[in-house]
Amino acid sequence: MKQAIHIFGKEFRTYFVSPIAYIVISIFLLVTGWFFFMTFFLFDQADLRNFFALLPIIFSFVVPAITMRLFSEELNVGSYEILLTMPVTIRQVVLGKFLASLVFVAAMLVPTLAYPISVAFLGELDWGPVIGGYIGALLFGASFSAIGLFASSLTRNQIIAFITGMAICFSLTLLDKMLFFLPQVLLGFLQYLGADFHFRNISKGILDSRDILYFLSVSFVALYGTHLALQEKS
Amino acid sequence: MIHVEDLTKYYGDLCAVDHINFDIRKGEILGLLGPNGAGKTTTLRMLTGYLRPTSGTIRVKDYTIEEHSLEIKKLLGYLPEAAPLYHDMLVYDYLDYVANMRELERNRKLSRIRDMAELCGLNEVMHQPIGELSKGYRQRVGLAHAMMSDPEILVLDEPTLGLDPNQIVEIRDIIRQIGSEKTIIFSTHILSEAEATCDRIVIIHRGKIVADSSTESLKQSASGECLINISLKNARVKSVEKALGSIDGILDLVHRVDQEGILQVSLTCRPPIDLREEIYQAIKRTKWVLLEFRQEAKTLENVFRELTSEQGELE
Numbered sequence: 001m002k003q004a005i006h007i008f009g010k011e012f013r014t015y016f017v018s019p020i021a022y023i024v025i026s027i028f029l030l031v032t033g034w035f036f037f038m039t040f041f042l043f044d045q046a047d048l049r050n051f052f053a054l055l056p057i058i059f060s061f062v063v064p065a066i067t068m069r070l071f072s073e074e075l076n077v078g079s080y081e082i083l084l085t086m087p088v089t090i091r092q093v094v095l096g097k098f099l100a101s102l103v104f105v106a107a108m109l110v111p112t113l114a115y116p117i118s119v120a121f122l123g124e125l126d127w128g129p130v131i132g133g134y135i136g137a138l139l140f141g142a143s144f145s146a147i148g149l150f151a152s153s154l155t156r157n158q159i160i161a162f163i164t165g166m167a168i169c170f171s172l173t174l175l176d177k178m179l180f181f182l183p184q185v186l187l188g189f190l191q192y193l194g195a196d197f198h199f200r201n202i203s204k205g206i207l208d209s210r211d212i213l214y215f216l217s218v219s220f221v222a223l224y225g226t227h228l229a230l231q232e233k234s
Numbered sequence: 235m236i237h238v239e240d241l242t243k244y245y246g247d248l249c250a251v252d253h254i255n256f257d258i259r260k261g262e263i264l265g266l267l268g269p270n271g272a273g274k275t276t277t278l279r280m281l282t283g284y285l286r287p288t289s290g291t292i293r294v295k296d297y298t299i300e301e302h303s304l305e306i307k308k309l310l311g312y313l314p315e316a317a318p319l320y321h322d323m324l325v326y327d328y329l330d331y332v333a334n335m336r337e338l339e340r341n342r343k344l345s346r347i348r349d350m351a352e353l354c355g356l357n358e359v360m361h362q363p364i365g366e367l368s369k370g371y372r373q374r375v376g377l378a379h380a381m382m383s384d385p386e387i388l389v390l391d392e393p394t395l396g397l398d399p400n401q402i403v404e405i406r407d408i409i410r411q412i413g414s415e416k417t418i419i420f421s422t423h424i425l426s427e428a429e430a431t432c433d434r435i436v437i438i439h440r441g442k443i444v445a446d447s448s449t450e451s452l453k454q455s456a457s458g459e460c461l462i463n464i465s466l467k468n469a470r471v472k473s474v475e476k477a478l479g480s481i482d483g484i485l486d487l488v489h490r491v492d493q494e495g496i497l498q499v500s501l502t503c504r505p506p507i508d509l510r511e512e513i514y515q516a517i518k519r520t521k522w523v524l525l526e527f528r529q530e531a532k533t534l535e536n537v538f539r540e541l542t543s544e545q546g547e548l549e
Binding site for chain 2: 084
């Protein structure tokens, strides 16, 4: 377990040593800030519903950009060999890197706390959905981090890792919006698989165990897939 | 200390390592020699637990690689080929990270980092990113990484690859310095290096062990014979065989005609008898034109070439 924490520490620090962290965070803040406040004053309502409605789409390409280097770079440079010949298990490695990207997502969300705070000055803000939204965003970030990590473990090319991860994340986000073509029978099932569907519930301020379970199981399945992909390499 | 039995590794259909067996005793410096693609790196990677063997076992002390790979990893320090390190990290941060991963406690960690920096000559570059270091320095960081936890066994994959002659000597000195108390396995394709540093040499070729003996005895078996190479023009094979084959003391005669029609003959003989004079006299009696006449002691290099060339050097 200690090793996982050391790996987490190293990965997290590496984000902020290289410019990646600052670029990703600035782009994220720019895009969310622009889209949120572009329409905010038109609605004349003191809530963050639009911000959280945007988040799944933005996460779909920002989170894979965060995770793309975690394994691909190591596989490409060859440092993966050094990592694995230290006294660690693959599980610890996966866990450490997952934690690093999850905490990075959290760090990226911290500056956005300025939105609810400034909105609260403008009008009566209902904090319930906001808190729910942030918890949901973390769960959402966790499952997309796990998916991105999985994509990264498949290839030594960071760009391929990014595109693969983004494709999976986008499909999950848009899944429940594309269902009107499909027969009624499949509807409930496929809707349940859509990430946005569950996130909408949470960001309304409703913490349903089904939604939480959904995000946790997506994370688990993706991390397990990562574990298998890495095991296959030795 | 280390016992390797029937170790085999397939990459798909390609057999990289083919049922090899060897033992390494405590305190020994073992050189793993072989041409490129012989299976050296694969063998070392299995030894360090990075690759899983297709079949066969590796036993380190009382641990086997299948069941106790974590314990074995704790005993080993490993420097992979070309030291693939994290380019974004500072040297100090990297060594600190390695020490943490190896679970050194705080005081020991600091003193080990200091000692390793001293031993590997890293003091001037401690606060530079690894990516900006020269290859030689990177290799030294890799070496410091491998030795951080003071492991009993060091596995070094081509530690001198791509270094300039001065750096090679430095790295070799470091290896010898630590080799007095540690078990070291290192791979190389440079013979003189193995000769200079190893107690024992294992030569592998196409995944198989073709020689396994102490450096001394390998050298002795090599220096037992010498080769005399002659190039002749206007000579026919039959008459050459007749004229030279009858000289006493020639153990072996191999010949080959090159593209220009010149007959290349190499004769094996055993010192101290010097046959050069007799051979010269024999050639003088004929009408052959002598283009080249050269005697060479069979060195480790010849042995290596003989063992690892595809169809024998001279046939």
